[in-house]
Amino acid sequence: MANLEIRGITKKFNDTTVLSDLNLDVRQGEFFSIVGPSGCGKTTLLRITAGLEFPDSGKILINDTDVTALPPQKRKTGIVFQNYALFPNMTVSENIAYGLEILKTDKSVIKNKIDSVLEIVSLSHKLNNSVTSLSGGEQQRVSLARVIVTEPELILFDEPLSNLDYALRIETRNELKRLQRDAGITSVYVTHDQTEALALSDRIAVLDKGIVQQTGTPHEVYYDPRNSFTAGFIGHANLFDEINSEIIFNVRTGRGKFLALLPEEIRPVKNETDGKGIITDVQFTGFSTEYSVQVNEKIIKTLCATASEAEHLKTGDKVSLNILSVNGENKLRILDK
Amino acid sequence: MKKLSTTNKLLLAAIIFFTAGYILYPLISLIKESFTLPDGTFAPSAFLNAFSKSAASATFNSVLLSVITVAGSALTGILFAYIFQYHRIPFKSFFSSVIIIPVATPPLIGVVAFLFLLSENGLISKLLTFVFGMNGSFFKFNGWTAIIIIHIYSFYPMFYLFVSSALKKIDGNTIDASYSLGASKTKTFFSVIVPQLIPSMIGASLIVFMASMASFSAPFIFGGSERFLTTEIYSAKINGDNSAASSLAVMLTVISILFLLLLRWYRSGKTYEVRYKGTPRTVITGHKKGVNILSSVFTLIFSFLIVLPILTLLFLSFIPEGSLMRNFFSEPFTIGNYTKIFGETQFFDPFINSLQMSVIAVIITVIIGVGTAFLIVKKNVRGGNYLESILSLPYGIPGTVIALAFILSFNFPSVFTGFIALVGTLWILPLAYAVRNLPILTQSSISGFHSIDPSLEEASFSMGANGFRTFRKITGPLIFPAVLNGALLVFINSIGEFVSTILLYTYTTKTISIEIYSQLRMYNTGAAASYGIILFLIVMVVVYFSRKTLDKSVGIS
Numbered sequence: 001m002a003n004l005e006i007r008g009i010t011k012k013f014n015d016t017t018v019l020s021d022l023n024l025d026v027r028q029g030e031f032f033s034i035v036g037p038s039g040c041g042k043t044t045l046l047r048i049t050a051g052l053e054f055p056d057s058g059k060i061l062i063n064d065t066d067v068t069a070l071p072p073q074k075r076k077t078g079i080v081f082q083n084y085a086l087f088p089n090m091t092v093s094e095n096i097a098y099g100l101e102i103l104k105t106d107k108s109v110i111k112n113k114i115d116s117v118l119e120i121v122s123l124s125h126k127l128n129n130s131v132t133s134l135s136g137g138e139q140q141r142v143s144l145a146r147v148i149v150t151e152p153e154l155i156l157f158d159e160p161l162s163n164l165d166y167a168l169r170i171e172t173r174n175e176l177k178r179l180q181r182d183a184g185i186t187s188v189y190v191t192h193d194q195t196e197a198l199a200l201s202d203r204i205a206v207l208d209k210g211i212v213q214q215t216g217t218p219h220e221v222y223y224d225p226r227n228s229f230t231a232g233f234i235g236h237a238n239l240f241d242e243i244n245s246e247i248i249f250n251v252r253t254g255r256g257k258f259l260a261l262l263p264e265e266i267r268p269v270k271n272e273t274d275g276k277g278i279i280t281d282v283q284f285t286g287f288s289t290e291y292s293v294q295v296n297e298k299i300i301k302t303l304c305a306t307a308s309e310a311e312h313l314k315t316g317d318k319v320s321l322n323i324l325s326v327n328g329e330n331k332l333r334i335l336d337k
Numbered sequence: 338m339k340k341l342s343t344t345n346k347l348l349l350a351a352i353i354f355f356t357a358g359y360i361l362y363p364l365i366s367l368i369k370e371s372f373t374l375p376d377g378t379f380a381p382s383a384f385l386n387a388f389s390k391s392a393a394s395a396t397f398n399s400v401l402l403s404v405i406t407v408a409g410s411a412l413t414g415i416l417f418a419y420i421f422q423y424h425r426i427p428f429k430s431f432f433s434s435v436i437i438i439p440v441a442t443p444p445l446i447g448v449v450a451f452l453f454l455l456s457e458n459g460l461i462s463k464l465l466t467f468v469f470g471m472n473g474s475f476f477k478f479n480g481w482t483a484i485i486i487i488h489i490y491s492f493y494p495m496f497y498l499f500v501s502s503a504l505k506k507i508d509g510n511t512i513d514a515s516y517s518l519g520a521s522k523t524k525t526f527f528s529v530i531v532p533q534l535i536p537s538m539i540g541a542s543l544i545v546f547m548a549s550m551a552s553f554s555a556p557f558i559f560g561g562s563e564r565f566l567t568t569e570i571y572s573a574k575i576n577g578d579n580s581a582a583s584s585l586a587v588m589l590t591v592i593s594i595l596f597l598l599l600l601r602w603y604r605s606g607k608t609y610e611v612r613y614k615g616t617p618r619t620v621i622t623g624h625k626k627g628v629n630i631l632s633s634v635f636t637l638i639f640s641f642l643i644v645l646p647i648l649t650l651l652f653l654s655f656i657p658e659g660s661l662m663r664n665f666f667s668e669p670f671t672i673g674n675y676t677k678i679f680g681e682t683q684f685f686d687p688f689i690n691s692l693q694m695s696v697i698a699v700i701i702t703v704i705i706g707v708g709t710a711f712l713i714v715k716k717n718v719r720g721g722n723y724l725e726s727i728l729s730l731p732y733g734i735p736g737t738v739i740a741l742a743f744i745l746s747f748n749f750p751s752v753f754t755g756f757i758a759l760v761g762t763l764w765i766l767p768l769a770y771a772v773r774n775l776p777i778l779t780q781s782s783i784s785g786f787h788s789i790d791p792s793l794e795e796a797s798f799s800m801g802a803n804g805f806r807t808f809r810k811i812t813g814p815l816i817f818p819a820v821l822n823g824a825l826l827v828f829i830n831s832i833g834e835f836v837s838t839i840l841l842y843t844y845t846t847k848t849i850s851i852e853i854y855s856q857l858r859m860y861n862t863g864a865a866a867s868y869g870i871i872l873f874l875i876v877m878v879v880v881y882f883s884r885k886t887l888d889k890s891v892g893i894s
Contacts, residue, residue: 052513072516079517085510089532098528099518143514150518 002063002153002186003028009058018044019210033189033197036207042190046156051075078147082159084139086131092142093127099150117149137168157189194234206230228335231260238300253334260333263303268293268319275318348708355705356727358753359772363742370745371583384584395564403549406488407542414496422504424632435640440494441880443833444554445850446869450646451487453653460649483559496541503537543600547593551735553836567737586738597733654867674867687852695831698770702827706778714786732776736836739769763846770831778823785819825883829876
């Protein structure tokens with residue numbers, strides 16, 4: 001178990017700044033996610049942490065030791081890759097034994113460790129299979145087993161679930177969470193999927209254009225975003241400028257500020273006489289229904305629990321919009337930028 | 338199997354006729370001859386009689402030479418594949434084209450170029466004499482050393498091409514994973530990278546082994562008293578001992594076909610294809626400037642060495658006739674050699690012959706190759722896989738053997754010769770070229786047909802187009818690149834062909850390669866060099882136009 005400190009990391013590729021003066025603290029045993037759109041620099045940050053890339057300036061500290069100049073072999077970090085990166089020329093057990101052999105572990109110990117880690121990831125029956133014969137989900141579990149068996153100080157996950165299909169992704173996500181909690185290994189998890197980050201993490205850092213936009217618990221980044229990027233990326237919030245806030249909700253934001261409302265915080269109500277909005281799209285997904293409402297050229301996304309919906313709205317209906325309080329607070333979210 | 342139309346039946350009949358007449362019948366004649374005593378009686382002991390001590394040592398030498406060639410080519414080819422994949426080198430694509438020049442260079446040109454560069458009377462020797470006044474005759478470039486150097490020069494690009502494409506498929510993440518699991522660079526190289534290259538290295542080894550067994554030009558020119566199978570077959574034939582020549586030819590063919598079968602078996606076998614979504618990451622290490630500079634300098638020197646023989650040829654092509662024995666550095670440059678070739682009919686005729694025969698060979702291979710591929714893939718004819726196997730057989734039959742088999746089969750009129758003695762006519766040469774190169778065109782057409790999504794043709798049919806229109810508008814244009822690429826390769830292999838030509842030509846059917854050889858015999862350095870340069874340029878122009886797909890195809894004489 002270890003803590004990780006990232007101090008003032010800057011990285012440029014040719015003339016493009018990928019990361020600029022970036023700081024993060026990951027505590028012992030924590031499951032920490034870095035979430036952001038593609039190209040935000042999250043994978044580069046992960047590779048710098050692993051020692052696969054080197055920063056132009058800044059420091060990486062693991063357990064208060066400066067590892068910035070250390071090669072990947074010396075860092076005791078394990079990586080779980082998006083495309084699994086299993087050695088195709090080896091079997092399942094050979095893949096898992098690889099790291100242990102390098103640590104000069106005793107043969108009998110290796111065998112025991114392989115057996116127990118395969119049990120953890122429920123792949124005992126595939127011990128001697130070639131890794132190329134496994135399904136995507138199985139390959140991902142082998143790649144996780146290969147890393148945790150060496151008991152690293154830190155596990156780095158590079159979008160490990162994005163190549164799995166939806167049902168498998170949810171299943172593997174739950175398993176991952178359980179494994180990490182049981183093993184208690186400090187984990188840094190990189191993803192572009194905010195739902196995944198919210199479900200798995202103790203804390204989340206939201207990254208955009210190489211800059212940390214906000215760090216906090218899942219609840220904090222979801223309900224208390226510090227800026228419009230976090231609000232939009234994490235909660236798919238609707239943003240209203242000074243004028244629209246005034247017209248639609250009669251809220252004064254102040255000059256140049258934004259009102260941010262999550263889709264589930266806005267309730268469309270049928271109002272054929274005074275309704276300012278028109279329903280342009282209805283998407284029923286079972287438990288909830290998503291309405292798109294157009295007001296003054298602006299499309300507003302709203303989300304309602306289907307069961308609570310007394311009247312079913314249709315495309316073309318005129319509606320007025322009410323603000324709901326979902327989080328039990330009556331404070332409106334006003335953002336500076 | 339779909340019902341065949343009359344046209345398709347005729348096509349099938351033509352292919353079967355060709356296969357029987359020009360592949361199977363000559364091979365059978367060859368085997369029969371190998372069991373015939375010099376007095377014409379059939380006796381199994383004849384085969385064994387041919388295996389005197391000299392034949393055994395020729396077999397041993399050929400195999401040893403091939404093993405050394407494979408090892409040397411592997412070292413060179415893999416080294417450069419690795420450097421080009423993982424190091425930063427300026428003008429990378431330019432240099433990667435330069436270092437595969439030997440793969441397209443006709444073998445005879447390579448041999449002649451090395452002769453002019455390194456032999457006792459070669460450029461280097463003369464240069465030393467000229468500059469330092471040294472006696473250059475201490476230079477000995479012949480025998481095993483010469484043959485091995487030329488073989489490695491000609492065949493290492495095979496390893497380079499195979500291993501490069503395997504390296505490109507290795508996922509950079511597996512290398513990173515290995516590092517982060519604590520493995521050193523060396524451990525990663527031997528445990529993760531090398532095992533993933535093994536299938537391609539085996540493939541290249543088999544091809545280079547076969548090519549080296551079949552190689553004739555280098556042992557012929559530099560072999561001296563050393564015996565090799567191909568040169569022994571040639572001299573037995575020239576001495577009129579058909580039986581001994583046939584026995585040796587059968588021996589050589591059996592070894593080659595064995596390797597061909599190994600190759601086919603290996604190709605159908607496993608490769609490390611990993612199924613996953615997403616793209617593998619390609620890595621270029623390049624943290625260390627020193628390593629990159631070293632690699633770049635190394636590449637530059639090596640590329641220079643690769644083109645040096647060709648540059649020598651170019652230089653000598655501008656030297657006046659008959660100056661080989663003199664110190665030619667003081668002589669003025671002349672374009673006399675070229676004007677003679679283009680000005681006088683007797684010197685220009687070989688070009689006409691070579692072009693004519695190569696074009697005929699290309700036409701034959703296109704008709705048979707595309708026809709076979711069409712019938713096998715699209716019409717699913719019964720026994721198609723047998724037909725394909727027989728048509729790929731010549732890939733394992735050395736040119737010397739095909740020429741010998743043709744002589745034995747076609748020196749009297751038969752149904753396959755159009756009822757004349759084919760030996761001595763112009764037709765026997767393009768037929769030999771066509772048979773040798775059939776596997777290339779058949780394979781590239783088959784993969785061309787396979788790569789077409791059947792639903793495209795179904796879509797065309799459903800819109801009311803008939804079979805002919807669909808072929809002309811949809812299927813034809815889609816397989817055209819594959820066929821063109823194969824055809825150009827056949828052309829390249831035919832235009833500089835020397836191995837079977839030297840056994841089959843007559844005075845009126847002299848080709849460029851034969852002309853180069855006879856000018857060489859007459860010590861007309863300038864003429865031989867300028868023929869060589871013109872042939873080299875023709876080949877390079879053709880290669881330039883097929884460059885994009887050349888890397889994928891494998892064909893070498």
